[in-house]
Amino acid sequence: MRATWRGLPAKRHEAGWEPGLVVPAADGSPLLTDHYFPRAEGDFPTLLVRSPYGRGLPWSPMYGMLFAEHGFHVVLQSCRGTGGSGGRFDLWRNEAADGRATVSWLRKQPWFNGTLGTVGPSYLGYTQWALALDPPPELKAMVVQVGLHDPHALFHTGGALRLENALTVGVGMTYQHQGMVPFVRAMLRLQRRLSEITTAQPLRGAYVSALGEVPWLDGVMTHPDAADPYWHGASLGKAAERLGVPTSLITGWHDALADQTFEQYGRLRRAGCETSLLVGPWTHTSALQQGWPEVFAESLAWLRAHLCDDPSGLRPTGVRVHVGGEQAWRDLDDWPLSPGTASWFPTPDGRLTQQIPAGSAPLASFRYDPADPTPSLGGPLLSRAGGPRDNSALETRQDVLTFTGLPLTEPVDILGPVSARLRVSTDTGYADVFARLCDVDAQGRSTNVCDGLARLRTAGQAASEVSVPMSSTAHRFATGHRIRLQISGGAHPRYARNPGTGEMPADATGLMPVRITLHTGSALALPRQAQVRSPSTFDNPAPGRQTEAEG
Numbered sequence: 001m002r003a004t005w006r007g008l009p010a011k012r013h014e015a016g017w018e019p020g021l022v023v024p025a026a027d028g029s030p031l032l033t034d035h036y037f038p039r040a041e042g043d044f045p046t047l048l049v050r051s052p053y054g055r056g057l058p059w060s061p062m063y064g065m066l067f068a069e070h071g072f073h074v075v076l077q078s079c080r081g082t083g084g085s086g087g088r089f090d091l092w093r094n095e096a097a098d099g100r101a102t103v104s105w106l107r108k109q110p111w112f113n114g115t116l117g118t119v120g121p122s123y124l125g126y127t128q129w130a131l132a133l134d135p136p137p138e139l140k141a142m143v144v145q146v147g148l149h150d151p152h153a154l155f156h157t158g159g160a161l162r163l164e165n166a167l168t169v170g171v172g173m174t175y176q177h178q179g180m181v182p183f184v185r186a187m188l189r190l191q192r193r194l195s196e197i198t199t200a201q202p203l204r205g206a207y208v209s210a211l212g213e214v215p216w217l218d219g220v221m222t223h224p225d226a227a228d229p230y231w232h233g234a235s236l237g238k239a240a241e242r243l244g245v246p247t248s249l250i251t252g253w254h255d256a257l258a259d260q261t262f263e264q265y266g267r268l269r270r271a272g273c274e275t276s277l278l279v280g281p282w283t284h285t286s287a288l289q290q291g292w293p294e295v296f297a298e299s300l301a302w303l304r305a306h307l308c309d310d311p312s313g314l315r316p317t318g319v320r321v322h323v324g325g326e327q328a329w330r331d332l333d334d335w336p337l338s339p340g341t342a343s344w345f346p347t348p349d350g351r352l353t354q355q356i357p358a359g360s361a362p363l364a365s366f367r368y369d370p371a372d373p374t375p376s377l378g379g380p381l382l383s384r385a386g387g388p389r390d391n392s393a394l395e396t397r398q399d400v401l402t403f404t405g406l407p408l409t410e411p412v413d414i415l416g417p418v419s420a421r422l423r424v425s426t427d428t429g430y431a432d433v434f435a436r437l438c439d440v441d442a443q444g445r446s447t448n449v450c451d452g453l454a455r456l457r458t459a460g461q462a463a464s465e466v467s468v469p470m471s472s473t474a475h476r477f478a479t480g481h482r483i484r485l486q487i488s489g490g491a492h493p494r495y496a497r498n499p500g501t502g503e504m505p506a507d508a509t510g511l512m513p514v515r516i517t518l519h520t521g522s523a524l525a526l527p528r529q530a531q532v533r534s535p536s537t538f539d540n541p542a543p544g545r546q547t548e549a550e551g
Contacts, residue, residue, distance in 0.1 A: 002061075007293040009300065011069035013038035019055075023105045025080055026097035029087035033077040033102075034060070036068035037111065045115040045140075045307035046073040046106060050099060050127035052082040052089060054177035062292070063119065070300055071308065073111055077102060079127065082177040089173070091151055091216055092234045095130035103136045114138050117307050119299055121145035121288055122257070123173075129236035129264075135245050141306035142247040143299040146255045146287050149264060150235040152226045154257065158468075159224050159455035160432055161496040161505055163198055165256055167207055168382040170217045186211065198493035204506045222506045240267035246274040248302040250295055252282025253324065253450070254387045256380040259471055262417075265335060276302065277335055279321040279474065283386040321415070324388075324449065325439060325476035336416035336472065340528040344483065346403035346518065352485055353405065357520055365517035366399050368431065368489030368500075374399050376494035378448050379436075380471070391438055391446040395486060401518065404440060405483040412477040416527030418450050418470040420485065423463040423519040431456055431514050432498040434491045435468040437524070438484040439477055446484055449475050453495055463519040485524045489516050 002008065018035040025031050034055050038044055049063050055076050067074050080098060081089030106112045116138040118128040125147020132142065148154060155166050167190060175186040189210040190197075200206035204218055211217070223230040240247075247268055251261035258279070268275040278298050282291040301313030319332040347357045348364065368374065374397065378389030395402050420435040436451035452470040477483055490497055496505040500512035 005293050005296075008066070008296060009070070011066075012071055013040045013069055015039065015065050015068035017064070023077065023102050025085075025087060025094075026101045027087070029080050030085060031077055031080060031098060031102065032084045033075055034064060036064035036074040036076065038068055038071050038073075040071075043113040044071050044073055044111075045117060045303075046075060046112055047303070048099075048102065048106070048116060048118050048131075049074060049076045049120050049124060050079055050095070050102070051076065051120065051124050052079040052173055052177060053123070054078065054083045054179065057180055058288070062288070062296075066296065067119070067300070067303075070304075072117075072303070075102070075106065078177060091173075091220070092126070095127045096133050099127060099131035100134070100136065103131070103138065107138075115140055115307050117141040117143070117303050119143040119145070119303065121147060122284065123148055125149065126151075126236065129239045132239040132243055132245060133236060135243065139245050141303055142245055143250070143302055144247065144261070144264070145250040145295055145299065146252065146257055146282075146284050147249070147261065147264075148257055149237050149239070149260055151220070152231045152234055153260060155220045156224050156226070157495075158453060160453055160498070161221055161224065162256075162494065163203075163496040164194070164376070164493045165382050166217065166221060167194070167197065167211070170207060170211050170214045172382075174211060174214055194493060198496070201509050201511075202507045203496060218506075222504065224504070237263065237267065240264045240273070241271055243268060243271060243273050246302070246306045248276045248278070248299065250278045250280075250287065250298060252280045252284070252287045252291065253322070253473055254283040254378075254380050255287065256284045256382050256386070258380060259469075262335070262472055269334070275318065277319045277321075281322045281324060283380065284382050285384065286387070321474040323413070323415075323474045323476055325478055325481075326413075330474070332415075336527060338416070338528055341525040342528050343523040343525055344405065344485070345523050346485060350403055351405065352403040352483055352524065360520050363518045363520055363522065364401050365515055366401055366489070367513055367515050368399050368498075369513040370490075370497045370499055370511040371513075373492035373497040374434070374488040374490050376491035379451055379491070379494065381494060388447050388449075391436070391448055391486065392444060395446055397488075399488055401487040402446075403485045403487075407442075407480050407482055408477055409479065411479055412483070413475070414477075414526045415474045417472045418527070419452070419525045420468040420470060420523070421465065421525060422468060422487070422522045423465050424456060424458065424522075425461055425463045425517045425519065426456075426458045427461075427515045428500055428512055429458050430498060430500050430502050430512075431458070431516050432490045432495070433466060433468060433516070434488045434495075435470055435524075436486040437470060437473070437526075438486055439475065440482040440484050441478075442480045446486075449473050451486075451491075453491065455498065463517075463521075465521075483526075487518060489514065
């Protein structure tokens with residue numbers, strides 16, 4: 001694995017391994033734990049890595065060995081009910097107590113010097129936020145990579161189920177801790193049966209043919225409302241609101257959890273917590289593959305600065321983002337740079353302009369048929385199908401609208417959140433609206449930049465206004481390129497299709513086509529251009545050091 005990663009810093013020590021330690025959980029359940037350590041004399045800080053995905057590949061080399069080689073004790077632990085640990089796994093009810101119990105165990109170890117950090121991606125970020133709800137005094141630094149803090153937002157957005165990601169999470173949580181072979185086999189089964197599963201009526205329980213019984217999956221699929229008591233205690237967003245532990249956040253523009261990372265960054269900044277943000281050209285998975293040299297170097301620099309009193313690797317600014325289209329990194333003082341937006345308006349002739357169109361006539365309409373749903377293409381998926389893709393073929397479908405600007409005479413940079421304010425009417429009252437920002441090059445290739453979906457309920461023929469958050473981006477539209485707004489009635493199977501009947505998608509047994517009409521007054525809101533620092537190279541990536549004034 002080391003040979004596949006170019007640019008990793010040279011190791012400082014040989015690493016040792018003490019596997020199969022038993023740590024008592026809060027209720028006494030045994031939590032299986034592996035201890036990695038530098039084979040050298042002296043005191044070293046400890047990193048706690050708590051995972052439901054097992055302790056073998058890739059976690060052992062990427063977190064156990066690599067960080068031990070750089071002077072850290074690493075405690076790699078399987079969450080309860082996974083990887084041989086006792087008890088029953090639950091998505092959110094045990095991590096805080098089990099994390100505190102593990103810290104209590106650490107205090108009794110002769111090699112623990114009282115300095116603790118945490119690191120890890122995805123659900124391993126959730127276990128970090130759980131510990132941060134009531135951080136122990138030993139906790140001096142956190143590194144949350146493509147991390148989760150709100151399970152509801154992972155599975156739902158705007159009332160719609162993130163179907164493909166929910167199924168992928170089901171496979172990961174159920175099989176990855178059993179080893180790579182069972183995990184890969186389950187993923188292949190899901191890929192083969194994905195169409196069958198995602199078009200089943202009802203949708204509830206259709207996954208069993210590929211995943212087997214997953215007790216919690218039906219629950220998350222059938223509770224779309226974040227205020228439902230089912231989700232009580234699931235979100236750990238409040239941990240960042242009063243946190244004083246220096247925290248590094250890492251994500252990618254096509255990460256399924258990018259918006260959660262931006263939310264936590266905002267909370268940490270408002271709380272005055274020292275923090276840094278790195279956003280790369282990655283999906284959830286590619287951040288830990290192609291992006292791993294940058295992610296590891298960023299994480300290592302932050303941990304060395306706050307656990308080893310070695311700030312030499314820190315960069316002077318708190319934020320570093322990769323700018324798509326320009327293919328360069330930029331160092332910024334904050335994120336987002338400015339709350340200001342510029343509006344772009346679709347017109348009846350398919351153009352996108354900054355001039356408000358006259359009149360009140362409908363712009364365009366299309367028929368969305370859930371029996372032949374508009375397919376999803378790329379974007380923030382957990383699978384390898386995510387990321388930027390050529391949308392040209394998709395945009396030839398009759399159920400996809402496009403509104404395109406003129407070729408640009410100079411580059412346009414957008415850095416910040418993107419959204420669409422749409423005025424929509426339907427003939428049935430039930431619909432979804434999917435909005436996507438695309439970059440169209442001189443050859444006509446239309447590449448997705450960011451997107452979002454909203455579920456709406458309309459009344460009669462009157463237009464209803466709906467706001468569609470489309471995530472955030474840092475992107476340069478080059479000279480000669482065109483800005484495009486793409487509109488459709490869904491993106492399946494990324495999102496569960498709207499059956500058009502008012503039924504919950506998980507239980508729907510009927511499908512009804514809907515005609516969706518887009519009206520004048522709709523607009524695409526792009527962040528205004530702002531002065532930023534000159535592009536930077538990434539030869540020596542390092543997280544930002546917050547100044548006293550910034551804090």
